[in-house]
Amino acid sequence: MTSEGFIALVTPHEQALWRLCYRLLGNRQDAEDAVQETMLRAWRQIEGFRGEAAVKSWLYRIAVNYCTDQLRMRSRRPAPASIEEMAEQGFEPAAGEADPERELERRDRRGRLRQALESLPEEQRVPLILFAQEGMKYEAIAELMQLPSGTVKSRIARARSRLIEILETEDGNNPAQAPSKRVKGGRKA
Numbered sequence: 001m002t003s004e005g006f007i008a009l010v011t012p013h014e015q016a017l018w019r020l021c022y023r024l025l026g027n028r029q030d031a032e033d034a035v036q037e038t039m040l041r042a043w044r045q046i047e048g049f050r051g052e053a054a055v056k057s058w059l060y061r062i063a064v065n066y067c068t069d070q071l072r073m074r075s076r077r078p079a080p081a082s083i084e085e086m087a088e089q090g091f092e093p094a095a096g097e098a099d100p101e102r103e104l105e106r107r108d109r110r111g112r113l114r115q116a117l118e119s120l121p122e123e124q125r126v127p128l129i130l131f132a133q134e135g136m137k138y139e140a141i142a143e144l145m146q147l148p149s150g151t152v153k154s155r156i157a158r159a160r161s162r163l164i165e166i167l168e169t170e171d172g173n174n175p176a177q178a179p180s181k182r183v184k185g186g187r188k189a
Contacts, residue, residue, distance in 0.1 A: 001046050001047075003043075006042075006043055006046060009055055010039060010042060010055070010059060013055065013056050013059050014035065014039075016056065016134070017034075017035045017038055017059055017060070017063050018031050018032070018035050019133075019134070020060060020063055020064070020067075020129070020130075020134055021034035021035055021038070021063055021066075021067055023129050023133050023134070024063075024064070024067040024068075024071070024125075024126070024129060025067055025070060025071070026114055026118070030070065034063060034066055034067055034070065035063070037066050038059060038062045038063040038066055041062050041066065042058070042059055042062055045062070053143060053144075057140065057143060057144050060130075060144055061144055064126055064130075064144070064145075068122055068126065071118075071122070112167065112170055113163075113167070116163050116166040116167055116170075117129070117163070119166060120159050120162055120163070123155055124155050124156075124158055124159035124162065125159065126145070127141050127145065127152050127155045127156050127159070128155075128156050128159040128160065128163075130144070131152075131156050132156075138152050138153055138156075
């Protein structure tokens with residue numbers, strides 16, 4: 001395949017890949033690096049692509065594999081000790097907002113959710129992100145992750161339950177005393 005053909009094949013999926021990598025890795029620079037590495041790996045493996053899966057699914061599989069490797073390596077590194085180190089890892093200070101208090105609350109909620117997501121086991125986190133944030137269907141996730149559809153459904157259900165438990169515990173609620181809640185589409189019903 002020519003480089004022009006390859007570019008035409010993968011370019012329509014670049015933004016979706018970036019969003020996926022950002023959601024998995026949690027910062028812009030790492031997401032950009034992950035997309036670049038995904039494209040490089042796809043180029044190297046293009047001869048092995050037989051068209052049995054959609055191009056997007058193939059690229060997502062490469063990206064998920066790369067991102068999970070990065071997350072494993074990240075968990076072995078010590079946490080940043082200073083603002084400068086955090087900036088190097090993609091931290092962006094809050095931009096001016098009309099209502100700083102509301103922006104602070106929003107960032108706090110997003111940060112708590114991101115931390116809760118990161119605390120989930122990889123086998124639950126990845127399918128939940130693909131389902132709730134990427135909008136993929138169970139069958140597509142199952143194909144991408146090479147798992148039975150029922151396994152994907154149960155992992156997503158367990159991930160949702162665990163997220164609710166983590167977030168309620170952080171909010172000072174005792175999930176053991178709270179009435180049971182049904183969760184659908186990532187939201188409490």
